[in-house]
Amino acid sequence: MEQRSITFIGAGNMARSIIAGLVASGYPANKITATAPSEARREPLARDYGIHTDADNLRAAQQADVIVLAVKPQLMESVCHALQDIDFSNKLVISIAAGISASRLNEMLNTELNLVRVMPNTPSLIGKGMSGLFASQSVSENDKVYAEQLMQAVGEACWVQQESGINGVIAAAGSAPAYFFLFMEAMQKEAIKQGFDADTARLLVQQSALGAAELVKANPETELSTLREQVTSKGGTTAEAIRTFNEHQLSDIVAKAMRAAVSRAEEMEKLF
Ligand SMILES: NC(=O)C1=CN([C@@H]2O[C@H](COP(=O)(O)OP(=O)(O)OC[C@H]3O[C@@H](n4cnc5c(N)ncnc54)[C@H](O)[C@@H]3O)[C@@H](O)[C@H]2O)C=CC1
Numbered sequence: 213m214e215q216r217s218i219t220f221i222g223a224g225n226m227a228r229s230i231i232a233g234l235v236a237s238g239y240p241a242n243k244i245t246a247t248a249p250s251e252a253r254r255e256p257l258a259r260d261y262g263i264h265t266d267a268d269n270l271r272a273a274q275q276a277d278v279i280v281l282a283v284k285p286q287l288m289e290s291v292c293h294a295l296q297d298i299d300f301s302n303k304l305v306i307s308i309a310a311g312i313s314a315s316r317l318n319e320m321l322n323t324e325l326n327l328v329r330v331m332p333n334t335p336s337l338i339g340k341g342m343s344g345l346f347a348s349q350s351v352s353e354n355d356k357v358y359a360e361q362l363m364q365a366v367g368e369a370c371w372v373q374q375e376s377g378i379n380g381v382i383a384a385a386g387s388a389p390a391y392f393f394l395f396m397e398a399m400q401k402e403a404i405k406q407g408f409d410a411d412t413a414r415l416l417v418q419q420s421a422l423g424a425a426e427l428v429k430a431n432p433e434t435e436l437s438t439l440r441e442q443v444t445s446k447g448g449t450t451a452e453a454i455r456t457f458n459e460h461q462l463s464d465i466v467a468k469a470m471r472a473a474v475s476r477a478e479e480m481e482k483l484f
Pocket residue numbers: 221222223224225226227247248249250253269282283284285287291308309310331332333334386387
């Protein structure tokens with residue numbers, strides 16, 4: 213892929229995840245800059261990945277070919293305001309923020325950007341990310357290819373044709389690692405109650421989760437329901453566990469939670 217100079221505005225959890233994945237995939241560290249007001253955020257990134265860091269957003273953004281907006285949605289407006297003097301005509305802007313539309317970002321930066329909205333997730337840190345991408349109409353084919361390859365360097369990527377699809381990606385992927393962590397936390401807690409020490413309980417849960425996910429990936433032709441049925445012996449233990457989940461409407465709970473994530477993204481679009 214092209215190795216353009218890239219500046220992350222905001223050096224938090226998500227920027228760090230992408231930077232780590234990029235550097236591990238061979239993207240040159242000296243082409244990457246990350247900004248944050250606090251030294252405590254910048255220093256570990258410079259130390260761990262050998263990238264440049266800067267406290268000055270304007271300077272760092274000015275010298276980059278690609279600017280990744282990676283601050284919290286609440287801060288986006290004030291951060292963008294200070295970048296308005298930049299000539300964006302030859303730059304690609306990537307926003308990873310949830311709940312901030314392309315038209316709002318154009319407004320905040322006071323220009324019609326070459327903008328790709330990307331919704332990544334934190335497993336990018338280990339090259340296992342899942343990202344959804346949406347490109348504004350003006351984005352060139354070359355920039356689209358670059359954005360896609362950038363996210364493929366840290367995991368899998370898919371495009372959405374409508375901007376609203378980004379909110380669907382949030383529900384199914386951006387926020388999703390937290391759902392699985394919550395589920396695993398609950399399992400670990402109960403395994404501890406059943407007598408395992410915390411480490412063994414974690415091992416039991418993490419290896420089962422990993423094995424299940426790998427099995428899904430290794431069997432793309434097999435429906436998820438079939439994989440579930442292969443574990444569920446008639447009259448056996450799994451059947452009782454699954455019956456209990458169903459009795460408490462696990463599918464409805466999951467659907468409600470995913471819709472709540474979408475609703476919050478829509479609400480944020482009005483707030484910020
Ligand atoms: N954490 C996640 O799993 C995901 C987050 N996102 C999006 O990524 C964005 C960042 O989220 P996180 O990394 O989780 O937040 P975070 O709070 O970990 O990181 C935000 C960073 O911005 C920095 N910052 C604060 N003020 C700044 C300023 N004026 N200039 C430059 N940097 C500044 C902070 O030092 C902090 O390191 C959000 O817009 C969020 O919607 C998207 C997908 C997944």
